[in-house]
Amino acid sequence: MSGEISMxxxxxxxLFLAGYLGQQYLPPPxxxxxxxxxxxxxxxxxxxxxxxxxxxxxxxxxxxKSIPSAVSFTTTEVLVGHEAVDLANCNPQNxxxxxxxxxxxxxxxxxxxxxxxxxxxxxMNNNGSxxxxxxxxxxxxxxxxxxxxxxxxxxxxxxxxQLNVPIQKAVISVPAEFDERQxxxxxxxxxxxxxxxxxxINEPTAAAMAYGxxxxxxxxVLVVDLGGGTLDVSLLNKQGGMFLTRAxxxxxxxxxxxxxxxLLQYTxxxxxxxxxxxxxxxxxxxxxxxxVEAAKLNLTLQHSTTIRLPLHFHSSESSEGSAPAPVxxxxxxxxxxxxxxxxxxxxxxxxxxxxxxxxxxxxxxxxDEIVLxxxxxxxxxxxxxxxxxxxxxxxTSVDPDLAVVTGVAxxxxxxxxxxxxxxxxxxxxxxxxxxxxxx
Numbered sequence: 094m095s096g097e098i099s100m101x102x103x104x105x106x107x108l109f110l111a112g113y114l115g116q117q118y119l120p121p122p123x124x125x126x127x128x129x130x131x132x133x134x135x136x137x138x139x140x141x142x143x144x145x146x147x148x149x150x151x152x153x154x155x156x157x158k159s160i161p162s163a164v165s166f167t168t169t170e171v172l173v174g175h176e177a178v179d180l181a182n183c184n185p186q187n188x189x190x191x192x193x194x195x196x197x198x199x200x201x202x203x204x205x206x207x208x209x210x211x212x213x214x215x216x217m218n219n220n221g222s223x224x225x226x227x228x229x230x231x232x233x234x235x236x237x238x239x240x241x242x243x244x245x246x247x248x249x250x251x252x253x254x255q256l257n258v259p260i261q262k263a264v265i266s267v268p269a270e271f272d273e274r275q276x277x278x279x280x281x282x283x284x285x286x287x288x289x290x291x292x293x294i295n296e297p298t299a300a301a302m303a304y305g306x307x308x309x310x311x312x313x314v315l316v317v318d319l320g321g322g323t324l325d326v327s328l329l330n331k332q333g334g335m336f337l338t339r340a341x342x343x344x345x346x347x348x349x350x351x352x353x354x355x356l357l358q359y360t361x362x363x364x365x366x367x368x369x370x371x372x373x374x375x376x377x378x379x380x381x382x383x384x385v386e387a388a389k390l391n392l393t394l395q396h397s398t399t400i401r402l403p404l405h406f407h408s409s410e411s412s413e414g415s416a417p418a419p420v421x422x423x424x425x426x427x428x429x430x431x432x433x434x435x436x437x438x439x440x441x442x443x444x445x446x447x448x449x450x451x452x453x454x455x456x457x458x459x460x461d462e463i464v465l466x467x468x469x470x471x472x473x474x475x476x477x478x479x480x481x482x483x484x485x486x487x488x489t490s491v492d493p494d495l496a497v498v499t500g501v502a503x504x505x506x507x508x509x510x511x512x513x514x515x516x517x518x519x520x521x522x523x524x525x526x527x528x529x530x531x532x
Contacts, residue, residue: 126509128501134321141506185213197278241282299500342445
């Protein structure tokens with residue numbers, strides 16, 4: 094009997110030794126489960142690399158780590174991401190964005206009508222569900238989950254090209270306030286893209302995982318997620334590896350696009366003052382909008398930046414003799430000017446923060462960790478505003494644009510059994526949770 098036990102022990106030891114040597118000297122297996130962040134404004138895909146334990150964010154062919162959440166329909170093809178955005182100005186009624194706002198959501202007629210008035214494309218009401226009407230060589234409608242599926246398919250192909258293996262399985266993130274129907278429709282979008290979803294994880298929990306908070310001793314975590322179009326604030330209560338969302342609040346009409354719009358308004362007024370002519374040409378507006386967006390990004394690192402671009406004030410399709418030469422518009426934009434233009438919008442960020450603390454029965458000094466998510470949280474004034482309110486610095490150790498996809502990729506590695514094994518984050522459902530919305 095003792096001989097049998099000794100033999101079993103030897104076999105187990107041999108297996109452990111073989112596993113260790115395999116980890117040390119054999120190339121690690123390719124990851125086969127991807128992590129997907131289907132964002133309102135941008136999407137990203139990441140993988141957990143077996144062996145190294147690192148997360149790799151998959152880049153597109155131009156080396157970019159995210160793609161715009163836009164899909165454009167033409168008479169001959171369907172364009173996704175950056176290619177779709179390039180057509181937005183000349184094909185506005187067939188370029189769909191912000192589809193995540195509509196996916197799986199049941200609308201009252203008046204609410205949907207009010208919501209759709211914000212967009213250049215046509216939003217239809219199909220028994221309380223939103224659909225988008227497309228006008229190409231014929232007229233047809235597409236659903237929000239179809240738009241989502243095109244974005245997810247694009248990211249699936251990006252991952253397959255990078256990893257050189259077929260991908261069929263994924264973990265996907267959703268906003269914490271998504272109900273069962275919205276989650277199911279998000280999964281349906283993934284299924285349309287040929288993906289099996291192994292787990293749906295809340296975006297704030299994914300962000301907390303990216304910061305490693307599922308492995309450390311913290312209790313109360315505040316996640317401030319400020320992207321291109323929405324603000325979401327979540328208060329998480331963590332015990333061990335389990336996360337409970339205690340309170341949520343936000344503003345679904347506040348984000349980086351609004352800050353850019355203020356700067357765009359300022360520069361268009363400056364153009365009229367300088368040249369005495371309003372800026373009406375689509376091409377000029379498009380170039381100025383791009384320059385403004387670039388200036389906003391530069392001001393996160395610099396105290397001033399210069400917008401410099403030629404303006405035509407006249408269509409290039411006009412006869413050559415009557416088309417005036419372009420003029421050069423220049424404007425120095427300081428960080429202080431940008432902050433002054435947006436100060437009232439920045440102050441709106443504090444309202445949902447105060448609400449989640451009140452609803453979570455928590456004093457601000459009881460928050461152990463403040464996590465920033467979304468590219469707009471890079472804005473120095475916003476970081477300063479949050480740190481002044483709490484009396485301590487927020488955690489900025491992770492790229493805020495990629496925090497959610499990083500956490501989802503870690504969860505994908507867990508679901509795929511990748512080595513080294515990670516601690517999984519377990520979400521405790523809070524059936525009584527409601528999100529407070531500001532506007």
